[in-house]
Amino acid sequence: DAKTTQPNSMESNEEEPVHLPCNHSTISGTDYIHWYRQLPSQGPEYVIHGLTSNVNNRMASLAIAEDRKSSTLILHRATLRDAAVYYCPWESEKLVFGKGTKLTVNP
Amino acid sequence: DVKVTQSSRYLVKRTGEKVFLECVQDMDHENMFWYRQDPGLGLRLIYFSYDVKMKEKGDIPEGYSVSREKKERFSLILESASTNQTSMYLCASSSGDRGPYQPQHFGDGTRLSIL
Numbered sequence: 537d538a539k540t541t542q543p544n545s546m547e548s549n550e551e552e553p554v555h556l557p558c559n560h561s562t563i564s565g566t567d568y569i570h571w572y573r574q575l576p577s578q579g580p581e582y583v584i585h586g587l588t589s590n591v592n593n594r595m596a597s598l599a600i601a602e603d604r605k606s607s608t609l610i611l612h613r614a615t616l617r618d619a620a621v622y623y624c625p626w627e628s629e630k631l632v633f634g635k636g637t638k639l640t641v642n643p
Numbered sequence: 644d645v646k647v648t649q650s651s652r653y654l655v656k657r658t659g660e661k662v663f664l665e666c667v668q669d670m671d672h673e674n675m676f677w678y679r680q681d682p683g684l685g686l687r688l689i690y691f692s693y694d695v696k697m698k699e700k701g702d703i704p705e706g707y708s709v710s711r712e713k714k715e716r717f718s719l720i721l722e723s724a725s726t727n728q729t730s731m732y733l734c735a736s737s738s739g740d741r742g743p744y745q746p747q748h749f750g751d752g753t754r755l756s757i758l
Contacts, residue, residue, distance in 0.1 A: 579733050579749030630701065631747065633686035
């Protein structure tokens with residue numbers, strides 16, 4: 537079964553970088569790593585995904601370990617609007633969402 | 644922008660009723676999904692569909708069925724609602740080939756209470 541391990545919660549200050557870790561130790565070589573976030577009272581929102589190399593987009597950066605057993609979502613400058621639950625699902629057939637990390641951003 | 648619309652934000656039904664949750668997407672996506680979300684358990688996949696009239700079981704299909712008669716619409720059916728089906732239900736869609744490689748776009752959810 538596709539399992540991910542994430543911290544239950546993390547805290548950051550506004551304008552500072554945030555590194556959100558995820559362990560996916562049973563991932564295979566062809567499975568993509570995805571990140572989604574869920575703002576209060578909304579459905580999850582896609583953030584970024586990648587396979588082997590690091591990825592950047594307007595929302596965040598994704599750093600993937602060389603052995604692909606872990607990844608880190610990087611928010612370069614946290615804002616109050618980044619406060620959300622962050623998920624890192626993966627699997628080749630379907631995405632399996634764990635419990636996620638609740639990120640609190642302090643002003 | 645992709646829009647995934649779920650028919651109700653809040654719904655209250657009684658035990659034993661047949662309940663229909665409707666989801667419509669406006670981007671001609673091939674793939675559609677139904678999840679439920681419960682505190683402490685995250686999102687769990689109930690059913691998904693890669694094409695019209697196709698359906699596949701997710702991780703927790705018991706007590707549910709689905710219908711996809713048109714590409715843009717995916718319905719979740721609770722055949723005989725029970726109190727343990729009280730939950731937040733989320734619909735999602737994605738484009739492209741089978742598989743989760745394409746980003747999924749979610750609706751805002753239906754909070755269903757079974758009394």
